[in-house]
Amino acid sequence: xxxxxxxxxDVAREAAVSASTASVVFSGKTPVSDATRQRVLDxxxxxxxxxxxxxxxxx
Numbered sequence: 426x427x428x429x430x431x432x433x434x435d436v437a438r439e440a441a442v443s444a445s446t447a448s449v450v451f452s453g454k455t456p457v458s459d460a461t462r463q464r465v466l467d468x469x470x471x472x473x474x475x476x477x478x479x480x481x482x483x484x
Contacts, residue, residue, distance in 0.1 A: 431472040439468035451476055 437447035442465060449455040450465040457465075468474075 430478075431469075431474040433474070433477065435472055436465060436469045436474050439472060440464045448477075 433447050433451075434444050437444040440447060440461075442461060446457065446461065447465050447468075450457055450462050469476075
């Protein structure tokens with residue numbers, strides 16, 4: 426079985442938020458409540474998500 430890198434969608438699902446909400450937690454472009462931010466960061470840590478892929482940001 427091949428392990429794959431966790432995605433922002435995986436983090437969003439784990440944190441019970443939308444993918445766009447999870448995304449803004451990492452980008453910081455929109456205010457997010459502290460509770461939501463912590464839920465997303467906890468989900469990311471649980472899944473081993475280290476942040477957006479820099480190659481995707483350059484598209």
